[in-house]
């Protein structure tokens with residue numbers, strides 16, 4: 001068994017360039033020098049595997065979790081943890097129904113776990129310790145095998161706690177897109193955009209709470225004006241695949257002089273696509289949208305909120321042979337409403353009277369500037385009396401947010417349909433994450449069709465770290 005290099009495996013599967021680095025099975029001088037170089041840049045030297053785990057066959061994909069230093073803005077370097085030493089992690093493309101093997105190596109000094117967000121895998125593979133997924137020990141390699149069954153834009157990310165360390169958990173670079181391909185999409189070009197916020201710190205809010213604030217907000221790991229522009233051609237139909245991988249922040253996206261036709265949300269195709277002037281993505285939400293390129297020029301795609309764009313969240317979109325300064329039109333107001341994406345009734349087999357599971361969301365503060373504790377139905381995780389699902393039955397989660405914060409709620413291993421916001425009923429899109437605004441009630445329906453422990457939690461890192469989780473069980 002000789003050395004093999006990660007780039008050799010990944011380059012034919014993944015649509016972006018990678019640089020070669022450490023061999024998996026042996027430490028040689030070249031790899032050592034590479035890593036010494038990383039350490040010299042200020043990164044932490046990752047723990048070496050004490051013992052090589054050499055699987056009997058080559059995996060389809062490798063994810064290597066380790067220290068990474070990247071250039072976020074010109075001559076501004078950030079240290080983080082990332083997959084395969086790149087930010088965002090490699091874009092994984094898989095085919096629906098085709099079994100894949102993924103080797104994950106943990107070169108950090110703490111246990112790690114990879115959550116396959118939106119894939120509906122078994123609890124042993126899904127990637128949440130609360131469901132019983134085994135953690136990957138420092139220096140260990142774990143081989144995962146699964147068959148992606150749900151087409152569309154999925155993603156993978158760490159599911160560890162961060163506490164007050166803004167280099168850990170979802171604050172880090174441990175996130176990447178996963179596109180499960182299916183035939184039938186009509187577009188000329190695909191552009192992937194991953195949103196993230198970096199270099200955070202906790203700051204006190206007016207109400208005595210502590211909120212994270214960030215120094216950099218990026219698209220694909222770069223601030224506006226640094227890195228390559230998005231390049232398109234006149235007349236193209238461009239498919240945008242957008243993921244908000246921020247640990248805590250809701251983001252908005254607008255593209256000057258262009259409109260988005262939203263064709264899928266959280267990777268799930270909309271029966272009725274909708275046109276909109278801007279997008280809103282809560283943490284973990286994904287939007288797939290087509291933009292027809294019919295206004296030649298150089299334009300800015302950016303977060304329309306000025307302070308977030310000032311922190312870097314923007315990128316230039318450039319038509320072929322267009323010249324001049326990139327143009328930005330500041331939108332006057334923000335607009336996004338799940339109800340705008342109501343789908344026509346199709347009289348399918350959905351139950352008109354699902355069993356309602358009430359989830360009341362509250363916070364408890366511990367003094368001015370102190371940490372809050374999040375309560376679901378009166379208890380922080382782990383709750384003493386969690387809901388028990390009957391396989392095959394329809395349920396309605398009724399989220400009543402009594403807190404002052406908006407929460408992106410994610411149900412693992414299932415998809416749900418948004419069915420009402422603040423008493424207004426509609427047949428909303430199928431999703432796995434929904435933003436429940438402060439002082440509102442949001443209902444989502446799902447079928448209990450995937451037995452096993454399923455984690456329901458706020459995707460905001462500091463909230464889940466402080467008890468905002470609940471495990472649903474099957475009878």
Ligand SMILES: [Cu+2]
Pocket residue numbers: 405406407408458459460463464468
């Ligand atoms: Cu939350």
